[in-house]
Amino acid sequence: MALLEVNGLVKHFVVERSLFGRARAHVKAVDGVSFSLDAGKTLALVGESGCGKSTVSRLVLRLIEPDAGTVRFGSRDLLSLDADALRKFRREAQIIFQDPYASLNPRMTVAQILTEPLALHDLVPPAQRRERVAEILRLVGLEPRLARRYPHEFSGGQRQRIAIARALAVEPKLIICDEPVSALDVSIRSQILNLLRELQDRLGLAYIFVSHDLAVVKHIADRVAVMNLGGIVEEADADELFAQPRHPYSRALLSAIPLPQPHAKRAKVVLQGEIPSALDPPSGCRFHTRCPFVIDRCRTEAPALVTDDAGHATACHRVSELPPADTILPAAAGFSPALAKLVAAFSRKTEGANPAGVGIQSARPTTT
Amino acid sequence: MSPLIEIRDLRIRFHGDDGRITHAVDSVDLSVANGATLGLVGESGCGKSVTSLAIMGLLPKQTTEVTGAIRFDGFDLLKAADQTLRDLRGNRLAMIFQEPMTSLNPSFTIGDQIIETILRHRGGSRKSARERAIDLLRRVHIPSPERRIDEYPHKLSGGMRQRVMIAMALACDPQLLIADEPTTALDVTLQAQILELMRELKAASGAAIILITHDLGVVAEVCDEVAVMYAGEIVERAPVDELFSAPQHPYTVGLLGSIPRLDQRAEQLATIEGMVPNMAQPPAGCRFAARCPFVLEACTRAPPPLVDVSPGHVSRCIRAPLEILVS
Numbered sequence: 001m002a003l004l005e006v007n008g009l010v011k012h013f014v015v016e017r018s019l020f021g022r023a024r025a026h027v028k029a030v031d032g033v034s035f036s037l038d039a040g041k042t043l044a045l046v047g048e049s050g051c052g053k054s055t056v057s058r059l060v061l062r063l064i065e066p067d068a069g070t071v072r073f074g075s076r077d078l079l080s081l082d083a084d085a086l087r088k089f090r091r092e093a094q095i096i097f098q099d100p101y102a103s104l105n106p107r108m109t110v111a112q113i114l115t116e117p118l119a120l121h122d123l124v125p126p127a128q129r130r131e132r133v134a135e136i137l138r139l140v141g142l143e144p145r146l147a148r149r150y151p152h153e154f155s156g157g158q159r160q161r162i163a164i165a166r167a168l169a170v171e172p173k174l175i176i177c178d179e180p181v182s183a184l185d186v187s188i189r190s191q192i193l194n195l196l197r198e199l200q201d202r203l204g205l206a207y208i209f210v211s212h213d214l215a216v217v218k219h220i221a222d223r224v225a226v227m228n229l230g231g232i233v234e235e236a237d238a239d240e241l242f243a244q245p246r247h248p249y250s251r252a253l254l255s256a257i258p259l260p261q262p263h264a265k266r267a268k269v270v271l272q273g274e275i276p277s278a279l280d281p282p283s284g285c286r287f288h289t290r291c292p293f294v295i296d297r298c299r300t301e302a303p304a305l306v307t308d309d310a311g312h313a314t315a316c317h318r319v320s321e322l323p324p325a326d327t328i329l330p331a332a333a334g335f336s337p338a339l340a341k342l343v344a345a346f347s348r349k350t351e352g353a354n355p356a357g358v359g360i361q362s363a364r365p366t367t368t
Numbered sequence: 369m370s371p372l373i374e375i376r377d378l379r380i381r382f383h384g385d386d387g388r389i390t391h392a393v394d395s396v397d398l399s400v401a402n403g404a405t406l407g408l409v410g411e412s413g414c415g416k417s418v419t420s421l422a423i424m425g426l427l428p429k430q431t432t433e434v435t436g437a438i439r440f441d442g443f444d445l446l447k448a449a450d451q452t453l454r455d456l457r458g459n460r461l462a463m464i465f466q467e468p469m470t471s472l473n474p475s476f477t478i479g480d481q482i483i484e485t486i487l488r489h490r491g492g493s494r495k496s497a498r499e500r501a502i503d504l505l506r507r508v509h510i511p512s513p514e515r516r517i518d519e520y521p522h523k524l525s526g527g528m529r530q531r532v533m534i535a536m537a538l539a540c541d542p543q544l545l546i547a548d549e550p551t552t553a554l555d556v557t558l559q560a561q562i563l564e565l566m567r568e569l570k571a572a573s574g575a576a577i578i579l580i581t582h583d584l585g586v587v588a589e590v591c592d593e594v595a596v597m598y599a600g601e602i603v604e605r606a607p608v609d610e611l612f613s614a615p616q617h618p619y620t621v622g623l624l625g626s627i628p629r630l631d632q633r634a635e636q637l638a639t640i641e642g643m644v645p646n647m648a649q650p651p652a653g654c655r656f657a658a659r660c661p662f663v664l665e666a667c668t669r670a671p672p673p674l675v676d677v678s679p680g681h682v683s684r685c686i687r688a689p690l691e692i693l694v695s
Binding site: 048049155185186187189190191193194212213214215216218219220242252253254255256257258259260261262263264268270271272274275290330331333334335336338339341342343344345346347348 | 411412525527528555556557558559560561563564582583584585586587588589608609612613614615618621622623624625626627628629630631632633634636637638639640643661662690691693694695
């Protein structure tokens with residue numbers, strides 16, 4: 001049975017009211033989104049700014065209330081839970097935010113940040129909480145002695161580790177990762193991605209991984225849902241989606257990612273025009289204003305998300321007529337032989353060294 | 369052919385309020401030829417943006433000490449009078465910043481802001497400047513530029529604003545364009561549009577470009593040559609193909625190994641352990657030594673020089689060429 005089942009989720013935000021308080025304009029942030037997630041797996045939600053991916057992640061936790069739809073977590077219907085039951089549910093589902101500079105309270109020490117969830121859910125008797133905090137810190141690759149420090153004394157990568165530790169403190173089954181590495185430098189990004197995967201293997205966590213970066217998603221996801229303007233346009237297993245993207249929007253996203261491979265041979269789909277506003281989404285298929293394969297039907301009739309036998313779902317009228325995606329896919333070139341050897345040597349040598357990021361830098365953050 | 373811009377032994381020190389001196393940039397040598405694109409790569413705090421601000425003469429004089437030489441077309445920019453710099457900036461030297469939201473003045477129309485640049489450097493009538501501004505907006509693919517020119521920045525989306533910034537930078541056909549993370553704040557599909565535009569403009573105008581970025585994918589797509597910076601120094605400089613196929617500095621290897629790639633799936637990404645050194649007290653030897661898996665005792669004793677590995681390819685590592693270490 002699926003751990004999480006989301007059905008027909010809708011959220012419209014009111015952006016303008018009349019003098020008498022009647023809603024005059026809505027942003028259709030999420031408009032009929034359904035998916036399910038198994039325990040221990042990772043579902044990635046990808047799309048551009050404003051596509052509704054972050055709103056979905058907040059709806060799933062009921063941090064904001066949906067206008068319609070259902071969310072089932074195990075055997076519970078989340079939307080019918082009262083405040084008490086909701087708090088119990090939050091023990092099982094946690095969230096990590098994008099910006100570790102904003103998501104940690106600057107007036108609390110790391111120990112206080114990590115003790116709070118333990119006390120709130122009364123998980124560990126007071127006498128043992130210190131020991132438990134030390135244990136959690138070790139789990140995310142930080143030294144327990146750092147518990148007495150304040151967030152400003154840590155670098156961005158270390159702060160994200162603390163945010164992960166806070167989420168882990170209550171031993172959740174599901175963690176929502178909302179762009180957890182977007183604010184981090186490349187070398188730090190890989191540490192956090194490795195850590196998330198390691199924790200998943202060890203603790204059997206399920207992730208909803210919200211990201212705009214398909215290369216990162218390819219690295220971490222089991223299943224991928226591509227969102228555009230409030231709706232899912234394609235959903236498939238990660239390997240399948242990256243090998244055979246179907247929806248023109250997924251293809252455009254894939255082809256837009258610059259490859260770290262000079263003179264890579266692939267055709268580019270450069271979308272023309274701007275991302276339409278969610279305030280006034282296009283009629284019919286919401287991608288039709290930018291779609292290179294648009295026909296008249298797309299302008300009037302919204303395509304349904306149709307799942308084939310293999311579990312690959314696409315919302316496109318022309319899915320059977322589209323040319324193969326081979327030309328836009330990157331050749332599986334990867335590292336040159338020399339580089340592959342060097343990277344392997346680099347990784348081998350650093351293994352067994354100090355766990356990542358254990359040291360502490362001086363109080364001066366290294367930002368430009 | 370002599371380079372358009374040549375930086376020799378550039379050093380930048382910041383004097384803090386508490387008397388602490390931060391070595392932001394140390395002995396940087398760079399040159400860019402006409403029509404070439406140089407990528408300046410590195411992580412936060414490595415000195416890449418500070419280097420570009422030094423070229424533009426935009427660092428605060430009271431707290432910054434800049435030494436060395438930046439020769440641009442016969443001028444030494446570090447010794448040039450303020451008036452000379454003002455004549456060069458926006459004219460023959462232009463810059464695009466990362467944040468299109470904050471680098472446009474919200475209380476003037478985009479037309480006013482482009483026209484101001486043209487009138488300042490080229491003179492002529494306001495009417496002809498306006499025509500040129502419309503033409504520039506058309507060149508950066510802004511739809512119906514005749515109408516858009518009278519709009520305020522807040523009416524435009526992020527991608528549009530970045531196009532306006534580019535149009536403004538191109539207003540006087542600069543010989544050198546510095547682009548500091550020009551696409552970092554944009555969505556991938558918009559990033560692809562802007563990168564395409566930059567390639568197009570480079571081909572049309574023949575300007576030299578210095579592209580500052582942390583994204584190695586962007587570098588691979590647009591640059592001819594790459595300089596990798598770490599803790600204020602250039603640690604490797606190479607033609608783009610060579611940097612990606614046979615990097616010669618361990619830091620570059622770590623960076624290349626740590627990015628998730630679309631063209632392969634690694635079980636485990638490489639990581640660079642440890643921290644960037646505190647630049648108020650830079651280490652005596654190689655600045656990467658504390659994080660380097662190939663470190664020798666000699667590395668920590670004296671700062672390594674930049675050595676030639678192959679024509680046009682230099683590395684600040686005493687263990688280069690690195691192939692020997694793995695064969």
